[in-house]
Amino acid sequence: MNLNINDRNALVCGSTQGIGRATAIMLAEEGVKVTLVARNEEKLKQVLAELPQQRKHSYIVADFSNPEDLDKKIKQFISENHGFHIVINNTGGPKGGNILDATLEEFENAYTMHLKCNHILAQSTIPFMKEEGFGRIVNIISTSVKEPIPGLGVSNTTRGAVGNWSKTLSLEVAPFGITVNNVLPGFTETERLYSLINTNADKENITAENMVEIMKNSTPAKRFAKAEEVANAIVFLASEKAAYINGINIPVDGGRTKSL
Helix, strand or coil, X not given: CCCCCCCCEEEEECCCCHHHHHHHHHHHHCCCEEEEEECCHHHHXXXXXXXXXXXXXXXXXXXXXXXXXXXXXXXXXXXXXXXXXXXXXXXXXXXXECHHHCCHHHHXXXXXXXXXXXXXXXXXXXXXXXXXXXXXXXXXXXXXXXXXXXXXXXXXXXXXXXHHHHHHHHHHHHHHCEEXXXXXXXXXXXXXXXXXXXXXXXXXXXXXXXXXXHHHHCCXXXXXXXXXXXXXXXXXXXXXXXXXXXXXXXXXXXXXXXCC
């Protein structure tokens, strides 16, 4: 299938590892000019070297815990280089824990990194999308948008807010050829997943291996996803082929989410 995104410009956040990295590579393989965003410059350089070099790719060093700095750097990049047709919002989730144990600072930090920064990127990039008559914003969130996950109180709350922000935005920008959609990964083989596995194993006083089996058995597919499998859905939503898909949440979770 020809996705018709050759020569488009994409901004991919959290692109030095996991789903973000897999998405950046896959977009580059489709002929997209990719701009990576993360806070570690050395890792950004490593991923930049991995991208298929059909186009001149680039990167921006930015920390999503500092929205003012992100805002400044994105606007400067756009003014000196080009706008973006595609934005992939992807930020590491808050640490686990029961919601009653969460501090106000934890909520504030999560809200800043996920909702505020997504909003900054939308405000900076949508004017160009409107001019081009084409735009794709894909938010990588979590299945907790549909079903809160026990032990992830701050994450559940923040992800739900991002889901509602996304739906609202999708209604406003649809007349301009812009879509806004969410991909909800299930258990995916990333550093984040294995950190949660170790935390949950310690809490239940079992081995990490036993926790892996429990989590795999809770998924109808009986396995974890590969980052590339989630990236497949993201890249499709970023394409011309997905022009009439807007404002939805797509779980990529092997069937684990029980709700429709």
